[in-house]
Amino acid sequence: MGTNRPIPQSLPKIATGIQGFDELSHGGLPRSRISLLKGGPGSGKTVFALQSLVNAARERGESGIFVAFEESPRQIIANAGGFDWDLPTLVKNKLFFMDANLSPDIVQSGEFDLRGLLAMLKAKKEEIGARWIVFDGVDVLLTLLQNPKSEMREIYRMRAWLAENELDGAILTAKIDGAGSQIANYGFLQFMVDCVIGFEQRLECGVSLHRVQILKYRGSPFAKGEYPVSFGPGGMEIVPPEPTEIKQVASGERVSVGFDRLDTMLGGGLFRGSSTLITGVPGTSKTTLSGKFAEAACRRGERTLFVSFDEGPERIVRNLMSVGIQLRPYLKSGLLRMYSGRTESVAAEDHLVTLKTLISEHQPRCMVIDPLSAIAKAGGLAAARSVANRFIYTAKDQKITVVVTAINEGNEPETESTDLQISTIADTWIHLSYLIRGGERNRALTIIKSRGTAHSNQVRELTLSDAGPMLADVYTAGGEVLMGTLRWEKEDEERARRLERRTEIDQKRVSLELAEADTRARIKVLEHDLERQRIELAAYSSDDQARIVSSSDREKVLRRIRSADPAGSAGNGGTASVATHRGSNGSAKFGKKNRTESRDGP
Amino acid sequence: MARKKTSRAASDTAASTVVVMVLYVTESGPNSARAIANLEAICEEHLKDRYRLEIIDVLEYPRRALADGIVVTPSLAKVSPSPAATVVGNLSDKIEVLRALGIRG
Numbered sequence: 001m002g003t004n005r006p007i008p009q010s011l012p013k014i015a016t017g018i019q020g021f022d023e024l025s026h027g028g029l030p031r032s033r034i035s036l037l038k039g040g041p042g043s044g045k046t047v048f049a050l051q052s053l054v055n056a057a058r059e060r061g062e063s064g065i066f067v068a069f070e071e072s073p074r075q076i077i078a079n080a081g082g083f084d085w086d087l088p089t090l091v092k093n094k095l096f097f098m099d100a101n102l103s104p105d106i107v108q109s110g111e112f113d114l115r116g117l118l119a120m121l122k123a124k125k126e127e128i129g130a131r132w133i134v135f136d137g138v139d140v141l142l143t144l145l146q147n148p149k150s151e152m153r154e155i156y157r158m159r160a161w162l163a164e165n166e167l168d169g170a171i172l173t174a175k176i177d178g179a180g181s182q183i184a185n186y187g188f189l190q191f192m193v194d195c196v197i198g199f200e201q202r203l204e205c206g207v208s209l210h211r212v213q214i215l216k217y218r219g220s221p222f223a224k225g226e227y228p229v230s231f232g233p234g235g236m237e238i239v240p241p242e243p244t245e246i247k248q249v250a251s252g253e254r255v256s257v258g259f260d261r262l263d264t265m266l267g268g269g270l271f272r273g274s275s276t277l278i279t280g281v282p283g284t285s286k287t288t289l290s291g292k293f294a295e296a297a298c299r300r301g302e303r304t305l306f307v308s309f310d311e312g313p314e315r316i317v318r319n320l321m322s323v324g325i326q327l328r329p330y331l332k333s334g335l336l337r338m339y340s341g342r343t344e345s346v347a348a349e350d351h352l353v354t355l356k357t358l359i360s361e362h363q364p365r366c367m368v369i370d371p372l373s374a375i376a377k378a379g380g381l382a383a384a385r386s387v388a389n390r391f392i393y394t395a396k397d398q399k400i401t402v403v404v405t406a407i408n409e410g411n412e413p414e415t416e417s418t419d420l421q422i423s424t425i426a427d428t429w430i431h432l433s434y435l436i437r438g439g440e441r442n443r444a445l446t447i448i449k450s451r452g453t454a455h456s457n458q459v460r461e462l463t464l465s466d467a468g469p470m471l472a473d474v475y476t477a478g479g480e481v482l483m484g485t486l487r488w489e490k491e492d493e494e495r496a497r498r499l500e501r502r503t504e505i506d507q508k509r510v511s512l513e514l515a516e517a518d519t520r521a522r523i524k525v526l527e528h529d530l531e532r533q534r535i536e537l538a539a540y541s542s543d544d545q546a547r548i549v550s551s552s553d554r555e556k557v558l559r560r561i562r563s564a565d566p567a568g569s570a571g572n573g574g575t576a577s578v579a580t581h582r583g584s585n586g587s588a589k590f591g592k593k594n595r596t597e598s599r600d601g602p
Numbered sequence: 603m604a605r606k607k608t609s610r611a612a613s614d615t616a617a618s619t620v621v622v623m624v625l626y627v628t629e630s631g632p633n634s635a636r637a638i639a640n641l642e643a644i645c646e647e648h649l650k651d652r653y654r655l656e657i658i659d660v661l662e663y664p665r666r667a668l669a670d671g672i673v674v675t676p677s678l679a680k681v682s683p684s685p686a687a688t689v690v691g692n693l694s695d696k697i698e699v700l701r702a703l704g705i706r707g
Contacts, residue, residue: 120667
């Protein structure tokens with residue numbers, strides 16, 4: 001209850017050098033304490049223990065002893081041959097393997113103990129100056145004791161020995177599957193050690209998945225939970241949780257995807273270091289598009305990595321050549337590296353290790369994985385998703401521009417997302433689909449998203465030819481993009497219609513001109529008529545005037561001759577006659593005319 | 603079956619040949635003390651003068667034991683006549699020991 005208690009010193013640890021584990025355990029295994037690795041057969045205990053030993057020897061020059069109770073050292077060394085540890089060399093000068101295999105031919109008669117073994121190991125430890133010791137398969141030995149009391153006694157003996165001999169690292173491995181164990185004192189064993197790490201291998205969809213979990217770590221914090229384990233050329237690798245902070249720097253540089261039209265649709269190309277997802281059902285030219293991207297990258301002189309989970313490199317190169325994409329020269333020059341992998345019965349985690357190895361070997365600036373969705377084949381969708389995510393983050397961290405393809409089974413825009421759910425983390429998402437209309441399948445390209453880019457929202461037709469993939473002119477009709485034959489038809493139709501319209505216009509113009517000429521002609525005729533009528537009228541008026549003048553002259557003459565009536569009586573008679581005519585014809589004009597005619601008559 | 607057969611074959615020669623054995627012990631341990639006592643009793647009873655026994659204290663000669671491929675103590679190794687055989691434990695199970703040594707009980 002002291003007020004000024006010193007802050008407890010963090011537990012001294014010793015790094016295992018196993019990627020991921022030292023992060024999970026905040027520094028490695030407890031120094032000068034015993035760690036127990038437990039798990040079923042083939043769960044990775046031995047690899048973990050041996051790799052710790054190898055790392056200590058290679059990185060710090062520390063010697064170690066490996067006591068093999070279960071397998072013979074020869075077997076263990078042979079098994080580790082797949083890793084680039086150069087074990088045979090280490091065995092010569094740094095690592096000592098003790099064959100502690102009790103052969104089945106050995107007859108057991110009564111109790112035995114580990115005094116002799118520990119005495120031998122002490123001698124060896126002093127001889128080579130070992131800092132590490134591994135007891136591999138301690139359960140095999142303890143089971144032979146056939147007596148819980150003896151087991152406990154020997155466990156104590158080992159602990160005392162380890163404490164006395166001041167080794168930096170001491171690892172026991174025991175084949176303990178889940179809760180069950182053949183060792184009676186399994187619980188005691190767990191209690192006695194300071195650190196317990198559980199290994200598990202389970203089968204998911206026909207693929208074995210490895211997991212590791214720190215179950216106990218006295219006096220130290222540690223990452224809780226199960227973590228995926230993968231095996232690569234460097235040995236075991238544990239995938240630590242993703243750093244919560246994303247620290248990639250966004251690049252403003254644009255990288256061409258290989259053809260102008262798509263670049264334009266993407267607002268100038270893909271951003272350097274971005275990730276692009278191309279989805280589509282089989283046959284929609286995902287590989288062609290990614291091949292074009294790879295070719296463009298090589299043309300710019302950028303190191304490129306093409307990973308296929310579909311076909312061998314030769315076949316891809318040949319197929320792409322048929323659509324005008326030339327990868328062979330770059331493959332020859334070494335600028336392009338192609339890798340084809342199988343996906344069946346390979347755990348997704350192992351793919352990640354392969355990809356990381358390829359990246360560190362080739363140092364690409366651009367990379368294609370076709371199709372990335374294939375890793376989901378290898379069992380465990382959750383694992384595959386996590387691997388896909390981690391791969392994309394890894395690529396981003398290294399500023400590699402990545403194009404990955406994914407097969408999706410549906411053809412609905414709403415279900416374009418893939419099983420791997422890469423679409424959410426990809427920066428650009430291009431979807432290829434078939435549009436069936438007018439009895440044809442045509443490839444359609446849509447950019448569903450492109451972060452930080454004003455991209456085209458139009459669906460385009462993707463056509464393939466010897467010259468490579470092309471995006472055809474869009475034909476929108478009635479709000480629909482027309483493709484293939486329909487597009488051709490539409491184009492033809494449009495052309496025909498234009499022609500027709502032009503002819504029509506020409507005809508109309510001609511006929512209008514004719515009509516105009518006709519009208520003009522008629523106007524002329526009418527004008528002539530008018531003129532003639534005017535003349536006629538004028539002539540008629542003067543004639544009438546002359547007649548009126550002449551008749552009044554005649555009346556005057558008559559009156560003068562007769563010397564009877566005054567001039568007014570003749571006018572009255574005329575008025576009465578007008579009224580009569582109006583009643584019968586209804587027209588003053590004709591009446592007047594009639595009157596004049598009737599007057600004319602006599 | 604195989605073991606029985608070889609035992610019989612070995613027992614045929616047992617009457618004339620000397621059995622050479624090495625017993626690896628840790629002198630201070632109770633199992634080792636018991637093993638020495640048990641083995642001496644068996645030899646006295648079944649082999650009389652036809653045996654040669656070397657007792658090695660692993661605490662004293664760990665390298666020798668290591669070289670001989672010993673894992674636990676006590677361990678009894680029959681060197682000759684062939685076939686070679688190893689018995690681990692304090693040799694309290696006399697029948698097992700006799701069988702391993704090729705001596706008919």
